[in-house]
Amino acid sequence: MRIVKPQERWFKVEGDPDGAEVKIKHLTPGERQDITEKAFAQEVEYRKGDKGELTPVFKQTTNRRLDTEETMKAAVVDWKKFYDRDGKALPCNEKNVVRACREIEGFVGLVNSYREVLANDIAQEKRDQEKN
Numbered sequence: 001m002r003i004v005k006p007q008e009r010w011f012k013v014e015g016d017p018d019g020a021e022v023k024i025k026h027l028t029p030g031e032r033q034d035i036t037e038k039a040f041a042q043e044v045e046y047r048k049g050d051k052g053e054l055t056p057v058f059k060q061t062t063n064r065r066l067d068t069e070e071t072m073k074a075a076v077v078d079w080k081k082f083y084d085r086d087g088k089a090l091p092c093n094e095k096n097v098v099r100a101c102r103e104i105e106g107f108v109g110l111v112n113s114y115r116e117v118l119a120n121d122i123a124q125e126k127r128d129q130e131k132n
Contacts, residue, residue, distance in 0.1 A: 007122055008077055011114045016081075023078035024114045026122055031074050039067035068108055069098050075115055076100075 007026035012019070027035075041061045046054040073094045082090040082100070090096050100107045 007118065009114075009118050009121075011117070013110065018081045018083065020081040021079060022076060022111065022114060024075055024111065024118055025077045026115070026118050027071075027074055035067060035070040035074065038070055039063045069101055072101050072108060072111055073097050076111060 006028075008023055010021050010023050012021050039062065041063075043059045043061075045057045045059065047057055049055045076092065076097045079090075079092045082092070082096075084090050090100075
């Protein structure tokens with residue numbers, strides 16, 4: 001088994017008047033696990049039962065916004081032709097990726113669709129390699 005090189009690919013944003021493009025990275029299992037651990041916390045509390053025995057009570061908190069933002073920050077590695085409200089070029093960094101999630105209608109869905117295409121392409125490439 002091998003650790004594979006990061007898989008990244010540029011996607012053109014269809015129908016965008018500015019001709020925007022987004023570079024998406026396929027997340028490794030470790031990156032996905034890190035995001036999950038941040039966004040879905042689980043705690044165990046022990047309570048005394050009627051007979052004095054300790055019973056574990058599990059509590060899980062889910063922060064979907066954090067899950068989305070961390071996933072987008074990890075998956076979006078670059079972009080071209082993204083602009084702010086004043087038409088000034090918007091650099092691709094974590095702060096602006098979160099801003100895009102919150103302020104650009106459909107950004108998260110678009111990135112997720114590109115992530116799915118990339119994952120399917122990688123899976124197909126693996127199947128093709130196994131056949132050869």
